[in-house]
Amino acid sequence: MPADGFTTCLWFDGQAEEAAHYYVSVFKNSELGRISRYTQAGPGPADSVLTVEFVANGQKFVALNGGPQFKFDEAISFQIDCADQDEVDFYWNKLIEGGGEAGPCGWLKDKFGLSWQVVPAKLIDMVMDPDPEKASRATQAMLKMGKLDVAALEKAYAGE
Template sequence: MSKLVPCMWFNGDAEDAATFYVSLVPNSEITHVQRNVSDGPSGKEGSVLVVEFTVAGQPLVALNGGMKMEYTHAISLMIHCDDQAQVDSVWTAFLAHGGKEEQCGWLRDRWGVAWQVVPKVMFEFLSSPDKAAAARAMQAMMKMVKLDVEALRRAFEGKSAA
């Protein structure tokens, strides 16, 4: 059976990016590195052409495409975090490696890739049959940069921020 594997474009630092990404969360690893067989637009013979890797079990490919390409918010990678400690750990790692904070749990890594760092409980809040509670959680999220699980829970439950 075929599977869908996102391919990310880099300009000579695909292996650095993949190595960083696999350091973020468990169940992540580099599975294969393909080197250029001859000199070409993507690099010299023997340099890294493609890195196959998984992040949280999701297969990805990093390609050294030979020129810089810009990423947009039209596509992002979302990390579902187990708890606030994992949100904090992943968020801090991105920022420590040149990432830039955005809004609502979004950030950009140093290569410009858009990521969403989201606690799993957020999906429970937003899919709740209690539409008012779900709306409160959404409104709270819209005011945040890094997502705060307890603040989201308080909003969902209709409790003040005290």
């Protein structure tokens, strides 16, 4: 595991190892790291998984089996910048399969309840365009979508 930068800790209730394997399977440039287990000292059952280190898309994470006290919510999300519609479709479909939930404007929750924004990189440029009418058209189109449609966004941005 790389030693520099930040490591994001994700709190799970017994699914840390499953989640780490899942995220490593979804993203390129990913790998599993060390797995630590509870000892006789607890507080979890001895030999059950405490943490799993992993890298997903080059980012460091640790999945922690901390218990039921905390749940994910939309206050934290991970944005996936996608090169094209194929990437949008891939990540959107992969992350909602198995119990995930589609949301508005490119947002979704995966089967563990973690929030993601699946965004074509072009959209950021469109909504930040110095021409307020182009930016507004792109924003209005985005606000009507669940999974983002790159062609429809481009048409709205162009005024078509």
